[in-house]
Amino acid sequence: xxxASPLAPDILFHLGPVPxxxxxxxxxxxxxxxxxxxxxxxxxxTVDAGPVQAALEIVVTTIATQLREILGRDPWPFLPLLGSxxxxxxxxxxxxxxxxxxxxxxxxxxxxxxxxxxxLSSHAYGIRARGGAKYLxxxxxxxxxxxxxxxxxxxxxxxxxxxxxxGNMMSHEFVIAIVVFLAGLIVPIxxxxxxxxxxxxxxYIFTVLATVYIAAAVGAVEA
Amino acid sequence: xxxxxxxxxxxxINFLIVVWLLSRFLYQPIRxxxxxREAADRKxxxxxxxxxxxxxxxxxxxxxxxxxxxxxxxQEEARLHAExxxxxxxxxxxxxxxxxxxxxxxxxxxxxxxxxxxxxxxDQIADLARDLxxxxxxxxxxxxxxxxxxxxARLDSLGVADMDDLRSDAAGNGLRIVTATSxxxxxxxxxxxxxxARFPGAEIGFETxxxxxxxxxxxxxxxxxxxxxxxxLKRAAAELKG
Numbered sequence: 057x058x059x060a061s062p063l064a065p066d067i068l069f070h071l072g073p074v075p076x077x078x079x080x081x082x083x084x085x086x087x088x089x090x091x092x093x094x095x096x097x098x099x100x101x102t103v104d105a106g107p108v109q110a111a112l113e114i115v116v117t118t119i120a121t122q123l124r125e126i127l128g129r130d131p132w133p134f135l136p137l138l139g140s141x142x143x144x145x146x147x148x149x150x151x152x153x154x155x156x157x158x159x160x161x162x163x164x165x166x167x168x169x170x171x172x173x174x175x176l177s178s179h180a181y182g183i184r185a186r187g188g189a190k191y192l193x194x195x196x197x198x199x200x201x202x203x204x205x206x207x208x209x210x211x212x213x214x215x216x217x218x219x220x221x222x223g224n225m226m227s228h229e230f231v232i233a234i235v236v237f238l239a240g241l242i243v244p245i246x247x248x249x250x251x252x253x254x255x256x257x258x259x260y261i262f263t264v265l266a267t268v269y270i271a272a273a274v275g276a277v278e279a
Numbered sequence: 280x281x282x283x284x285x286x287x288x289x290x291x292i293n294f295l296i297v298v299w300l301l302s303r304f305l306y307q308p309i310r311x312x313x314x315x316r317e318a319a320d321r322k323x324x325x326x327x328x329x330x331x332x333x334x335x336x337x338x339x340x341x342x343x344x345x346x347x348x349x350x351x352x353x354q355e356e357a358r359l360h361a362e363x364x365x366x367x368x369x370x371x372x373x374x375x376x377x378x379x380x381x382x383x384x385x386x387x388x389x390x391x392x393x394x395x396x397x398x399x400x401x402d403q404i405a406d407l408a409r410d411l412x413x414x415x416x417x418x419x420x421x422x423x424x425x426x427x428x429x430x431x432a433r434l435d436s437l438g439v440a441d442m443d444d445l446r447s448d449a450a451g452n453g454l455r456i457v458t459a460t461s462x463x464x465x466x467x468x469x470x471x472x473x474x475x476a477r478f479p480g481a482e483i484g485f486e487t488x489x490x491x492x493x494x495x496x497x498x499x500x501x502x503x504x505x506x507x508x509x510x511x512l513k514r515a516a517a518e519l520k521g
Contacts, residue, residue: 065283077286083293094304101308116309136302169290
């Protein structure tokens with residue numbers, strides 16, 4: 057096991073032919089916690105909100121406000137994807153603080169899955185907002201000779217989106233592991249606190265960049 | 280570095296489930312609540328706006344009524360002023376008319392009273408004149424023998440001392456017998472005889488003086504015995520003033 061790559065997925069068990077990694081299990085745990093918490097917290101949402109509902113409203117309206125500022129239009133059609141992206145990334149990145157858990161974003165599959173979804177969603181939103189022909193025509197602007205560069209930029213920015221998240225979270229996880237290995241259990245606590253900040257910042261960056269890409273696709277901003 | 284495609288696929292599906300999960304249990308309920316709250320806010324705002332409009336309308340109505348009342352009050356004041364002016368004018372005219380009538384009536388009354396007073400005064404003057412005439416003419420004769428007899432009777436009625444004074448007065452400076460008209464020779468003789476008998480030694484002279492009007496006066500140097508009409512009138516007037 058000492059020869060195994062730390063970047064390789066940590067497979068916990070198999071469901072038939074399907075290997076189930078730690079990242080997947082952590083994601084399921086996050087999903088289950090979210091489902092239970094939201095089911096309880098918003099069991100009977102009322103206009104006169106309680107403290108938990110008010111906090112959730114603040115979170116949602118804050119995300120919506122940020123999206124509105126970037127998109128320049130009604131954020132609610134984009135909120136399920138982009139808001140979920142931010143909330144999931146925050147929870148996934150903060151999974152590092154749970155003993156025995158590792159952030160799913162510290163392995164390349166999860167950032168890749170998210171970047172893939174953002175890549176596909178931006179095209180879907182762009183085509184829906186501008187129409188197929190007009191959307192594809194924007195790759196020829198400002199000059200048709202720039203088509204290869206435009207296509208390449210689409211791929212590279214998606215790749216950079218993936219690598220940025222993965223690199224930050226993976227490196228942080230390595231730093232924590234190295235510090236624990238070298239200094240014991242108490243010393244890494246400041247690094248864990250720093251990890252919380254990094255996790256929230258990376259979630260914010262990933263979400264903002266995804267929003268910018270989608271905004272460019274729907275014609276709200278220039279990417 | 281290797282990629283586990285199974286994990287990538289599962290994570291893709293997992294994230295799509297997370298999207299559905301959050302959309303179903305977070306965004307939709309929150310959006311419904313927010314929309315309900317916004318609807319309530321809009322309703323409250325509309326209600327407030329309706330109330331504002333109603334208040335504005337009420338205020339406009341109040342101002343209109345106030346202006347209407349002010350106009351009515353102004354018109355009423357103008358009407359009252361006009362009415363008061365006309366009443367005052369009518370009262371002035373009535374007062375002037377009444378005053379004119381009073382003045383006219385007073386003048387008429389004064390005229391009547393003046394005429395009556397003048398008539399009364401004339402009557403009184405006539406009565407006085409009659410009295411004066413009666414007094415002037417009624418106390419014995421003013422000429423002739425009657426007059427002389429009356430003078431003699433008067434002189435005889437005087438006391439001894441008075442007579443002595445008159446005699447001494449007449450003896451030194453004379454006695455003048457004054458009449459309104461000149462006496463005849465016979466009359467002068469009768470007068471001289473009568474006076475000489477009573478004032479012996481006195482120089483007796485005769486004079487005429489129209490001012491005594493009638494009768495005669497015995498003018499001593501220091502006394503006068505008057506039997507003239509003028510003297511009678513004077514005494515009568517003094518009595519009337521009395």
